[in-house]
Every structure is written in C-alpha cells, then in structure tokens.
Amino acid sequence: MYTSTIGFGGPLKHYAFASRNPRNNVYKFCPFGTSARPLRLLTLVKASVEDQWPAPTSYKLWPTEISISSGVYNFVQGSELVAYAALVDAGFSGDWSRIGVLTSDQELSAQQAWWFILVAHSVVAAITVGYALRRGYPPLQAGVRGLLFGTLGLYDVYVRCQSNPVQRS
Structure with missing residues (x-):
C-alpha cells in the first residue's frame, strides 16, 4: 500500500492510489479552480482487507x-x-x-x-x-x-x- 496525500497534505492510510508516482497522487486545493498544475482525477483503490464477517448469500x-x-x-x-x-x-x-x-x-x-x-x-x-x-x-x-x-x-x-x-x- 502506498501512502499519499490529498487536500492539505495529510496522509491517506486506508486507501492506495493506482499510480506509483507520488507526484501524480497530489490533489491541489484551489477554491476557484485555478492551480499551478491542473487537477487530476484520482483513482482510489480500496486497500485489500479481508472481511472477516462477510454478508451471507x-x-x-x-x-x-x-x-x-x-x-x-x-x-x-x-x-x-x-x-x-x-x-x-x-x-x-x-x-x-x-x-x-x-x-x-x-x-x-x-x-x-x-x-x-x-x-x-x-x-x-x-x-x-x-x-x-x-x-x-x-x-x-x-x-x-x-x-x-x-x-x-x-x-x-x-x-x-x-x-x-x-x-x-
């Protein structure tokens, strides 16, 4: 699992990003939509945690x-x-x-x-x-x-x- 940042730079502990490059995993906060670097869509992949109590079928x-x-x-x-x-x-x-x-x-x-x-x-x-x-x-x-x-x-x-x-x- 790769730790990355979102928002104001706080680490994300429970989600892993699809990209391994940390530069691609930064979401810059800008209230009016202008930024030094354009905003990228982040693809979050749920960390693989095995559910110990799955819902029965x-x-x-x-x-x-x-x-x-x-x-x-x-x-x-x-x-x-x-x-x-x-x-x-x-x-x-x-x-x-x-x-x-x-x-x-x-x-x-x-x-x-x-x-x-x-x-x-x-x-x-x-x-x-x-x-x-x-x-x-x-x-x-x-x-x-x-x-x-x-x-x-x-x-x-x-x-x-x-x-x-x-x-x-």
Missing part, C-alpha cells in the same frame, strides 16, 4: 432445510424498519387523529405498541451483544442489528458467526 431457516436469499432477507428487514416508522408516525405525530383516520385511543395503542417493541428490541440487543462477544463478532454492530431488527438481527449475527467458527486456544 442466503439464510437457512432454522431448524428446516429451507434457505432464502439475502435479497429477500434484506427486503424483510427494510420493510420491518418502514413498518416501525409508520407505527411511530401513527402513534406520536397526532396528524392521523386530526384528519380522522385514527382515533386518539388507536394512537395511544400505537404508542404502547412502540414502547413494547422498543423494550423487547433492547433486550434482544443485549442478548445479541452477549452472543457476539462469545463468538468474537463486533459487539457494537451486533447490538445495532439487535436493536433495529430484534430477533431478525439476532438471527443475522447468528448466521454470520456460523459462517466463521470461533477458534479457541
């Missing part, structure tokens, strides 16, 4: 032998987030009761459902972090997955950890 539904693709699984996770956003909007905005779509009792029920889901996901996030620490998976990433997606996030961390078994010494 399919998720095997436990305990069956049925597998679903990661695209379907990601769609389910995204739709779950959209449903939570709709629940928060219905429960806390007050707009839906003003226009007559929901009653105030239904908004109160949506608020209570949201708080229940938030507490349940917090518990699942703690369980996910504990599992991730035992398996060597990054705990912050696991906790965020558990908090956002609940048991889907826990299952996602489980599948990723199964693809990379822990090595005990």
Whole structure:
C-alpha cells in the first residue's frame, strides 16, 4: 500500500492510489479552480482487507432445510424498519387523529405498541451483544442489528458467526 496525500497534505492510510508516482497522487486545493498544475482525477483503490464477517448469500431457516436469499432477507428487514416508522408516525405525530383516520385511543395503542417493541428490541440487543462477544463478532454492530431488527438481527449475527467458527486456544 502506498501512502499519499490529498487536500492539505495529510496522509491517506486506508486507501492506495493506482499510480506509483507520488507526484501524480497530489490533489491541489484551489477554491476557484485555478492551480499551478491542473487537477487530476484520482483513482482510489480500496486497500485489500479481508472481511472477516462477510454478508451471507442466503439464510437457512432454522431448524428446516429451507434457505432464502439475502435479497429477500434484506427486503424483510427494510420493510420491518418502514413498518416501525409508520407505527411511530401513527402513534406520536397526532396528524392521523386530526384528519380522522385514527382515533386518539388507536394512537395511544400505537404508542404502547412502540414502547413494547422498543423494550423487547433492547433486550434482544443485549442478548445479541452477549452472543457476539462469545463468538468474537463486533459487539457494537451486533447490538445495532439487535436493536433495529430484534430477533431478525439476532438471527443475522447468528448466521454470520456460523459462517466463521470461533477458534479457541
């Protein structure tokens, strides 16, 4: 990996430039577009760091032998987030009761459902972090997955950890 400079001359640690000549790897900062040397397009090549926890291509539904693709699984996770956003909007905005779509009792029920889901996901996030620490998976990433997606996030961390078994010494 070649260290180079960009902007005001600070070194780039995580990216390697395609050019081996350091003179070609300088981007001169000029607010109005004029420079002693014309600006060059820089081609950044991501440093080759092997991903220890790759995203699975399919998720095997436990305990069956049925597998679903990661695209379907990601769609389910995204739709779950959209449903939570709709629940928060219905429960806390007050707009839906003003226009007559929901009653105030239904908004109160949506608020209570949201708080229940938030507490349940917090518990699942703690369980996910504990599992991730035992398996060597990054705990912050696991906790965020558990908090956002609940048991889907826990299952996602489980599948990723199964693809990379822990090595005990």
